[in-house]
Amino acid sequence: MNARVRCALALFAAAAVLAAGCDDDDGAVRVFAASSLQDVLPAAVAGHRTGAGAPRLxxxxxxxxxxxxxxLEGAPADLFLSANEAQAERLRASGRVARSATLLENRLAVAVREGSTASRIDDLARxxxxIAVGAPEVPVGALTRQLFDALAPEVARGLRANVVTEDPSVRVVLSRVELGEADAAFVYQTDLAAARRARALPLPPAVAGLANRYVLVELRDASPGAAALFDYLLGAEAQRAFAAAGFVPAAQAGAVPR
Amino acid sequence: MSAAPQHAGRGWRARARAAPGVVRRAWVIAPALFALFFVLPLLGLLLRALTDGDVGAELRSSATWTALRLSVLTATLALLLAVLLGTPLAFVLATARSGWARVAATLLDLPLVLPPVVSGIALLTVFGRRGYLGEPLDGAGISLSFTTAAVVMAQLFVAGPYYLRSAYAGFAAADPRFAGLAYTLGLSPWTTFRRVTLPLVWPSLAGGAVLCWSRALGELGATLLFAGSLPGRTQTMPLAIVAAFESPAGLAGAVSISVILVGFALALLLLIHRYTNAPGAYR
Incomplete structure (x- = not known):
């Protein structure tokens, strides 16, 4: 083995060690959260204890x-913020859950592209x-189908016939309206709050309360800081941050909106 | 492609051949281990599908067949377009003397660099409803996004460069003196191309076609962004796999459909390799 080969091997070994070192999160609280919380979560935990001795998040x-x-495949997580009950239930069934609670709700909403003349949901059935919706497999898609089922049959039929895409994520559904490719998208209230080039279409009162329930899960054998963060997320301060982003706080979950 | 060197060369090759048995065996074992890097994950997928998933149920599901049919149809159309339109383009670029041709050839490699989702956005900026060409087209009543044609376009954009690149390399490497000789012997340009140039570059074209078709079959990101995902119209196998991953069956369902896609592609590629003497085929 000549010097150059040895040098290359040493570099390779160093890179491997560095890459492995990235997993070194001793004492940190590892939070696995649904993508829909990406914008709000940093603000929601901003008031959680910081400074010396506080665990890194x-x-x-x-x-x-x-x-x-x-x-379930063994990824290290201490808290799991699931955008639906089904996924929390999957973990419960596997015995990985220490405790869980309703974190908040996100109501279904209709975004229409700017320039659209639609003013009622019936207009979308023409x-x-x-119309862009979520795939039936994703929570927002399942909720959208619940909404279709709750509407008058002829309106529901028209809406279903107008669906041009069943997307695997709510962000993609919203992008259809933001890009102007679709006239309307069935998304969450929080997506609508952050949407560009889109406006809300009011839903009839009978279906306005359709919402997705987010579940906060503390996993078994979580790191020591996890319990405090669990309680903080259910507390008034964090809940106010969630409400500001368009979520329905846990205290009002299940209520019919005004 | 055999693992051991076929020709006695100078330098490291000769030294490798003269090395004691252990080293010579290592010369075979190390590449074999590398091959396992590609084979083992596929076997793992198969094993996972057989233990966790229900491949039989997916095979009986009409939704799977709808997606598979659409995938094969669109990937094959994308390949046909790549061959029909790409072969002349690659020939012109490879044989032109202009420096611009080389610049153009480099530009045509760029879709290979783009993450497919970005390719989808790029297609939307031009062909989308608000795109530079899409908006006038939309005004004329022609709309591309959310159609099967959009699926083919997305696949062509992402996978076409694989064919172009391979065909370009073939044309560039073909010795122009053969064609020149045939031409001076009185063959027409078309006959020269067909009887002399084409046999010379055929291996590159066939290899590029296999790459292009395979990549088109696996295309996901650009298709989702540009064409959407609707069963029967735009939901190809990769999109169906992503949708299945989100279902309650989750990983198990996604793995089962994946195995069907991989198995189907394997069968078809083996058939192609059997009936063509494409050097892209491992014999």
């Missing part, structure tokens, strides 16, 4: 299904309107 965002799968 490490966030990983992704689809709830993906995150739950990763946790032929030629393009």
């Amino acid at each position: 490490v966030f990983q965002y992704g689809g709830s299904q993906t995150l739950a799968t990763q946790i 032929p030629g309107v393009r």
Whole structure:
């Protein structure tokens, strides 16, 4: 082995050690959170104890299904903020859950592209309107189908016929309207709050309360700082931050909106 | 492609051949281990599908077949377009003497660098409803996004450069003196191309076609952004796999459909390799 080869091997070994070192999160609280919380979570935990001795918070965002799968496959997580009850239930069934609570709710909303003349949901059932929804497998898609089922049959039929795409994530659904490709998108209230080039279309009172429930999960054998963060997220300060982003606080979950 | 060197060369090759048995065996074992890096994950996928998933149920599901049919149809159309339009382009670029041709050839490699989702956005900026060409088209009543045609376009944009690159390399490496000789012997340009140049570059074209078709079959990001995901119209196998991953069956369902896609592609590629003497084929 000549010197150059040895040098290359040493560099390679150093890179491998550095890459492995990235996993070194001793004492940190690892929070796996649904992508829909990505914008609000840093603000919601901003008031949590910081400074010397406070555990570092490490966030990983992704689809709830993906995150739950990763946790079940052995990914290290202390808290899991699931965008739906089904994924929290999956973890419960596997015996990985220490405790859990309703964190907040996110109501279904309709975004229409700027320039659209639609003013009521019935307008979206007319032929030629393009509607983007979530795939039936994702929570927002399942909720959208619940909404269709709750509407008058002829309106529901028109809406279903106008669906041009069933997207795997709510962000993609919203992008259809922001890019002007679709006329309307069925998304969450919080997406609408952050949407560009889109406005809200009011929903009939009978279906306005349709919402997705977020569940906060503390996993078994979580790191010591996890319990305090769990309680903080359910506290008034964090809940106010969630409400400011368009979420319904846990205290009002299940209520019918005005 | 055999693992051991075929020709006695100078330098390291000769030394490797003269080395004692252990070293010579290592010469075979190390590449074999590298091959396992590619094979083992595929076997892992298969094993996971057989233990956790339900491949039989997915095979009986009409949704899987709808997606598979759409995938094969669109990937094949994308390949046909790449071959029909890409072969002349690669020939012109490889044989032109202008420096601009080389610049153009480099530009055509760029879609290979783009993350597919970005490719989808790029397509939308031009062909989308608000795109530079899409807006006038939309005014004329022609809309591309959310159609099967958009799926083919997305696949062509992402996978076409694989064919172009391979065909370009083939044309560039073909000795122009053969064609020149045939031409001076009285063959027409078309006959020269067909009888002399094409046999010379055929291996590159066939190899590029296999790459292009395979990449088109696996295309996901650009298709989702530009064409959407609607079963029967735009939901190809990769999009169906992503949707399945989000379902309650989750990983198990996604893995089962993946195995069907991989198995189907394997069968088709083996058939192609069997009936063509493409040097892209491992014999």
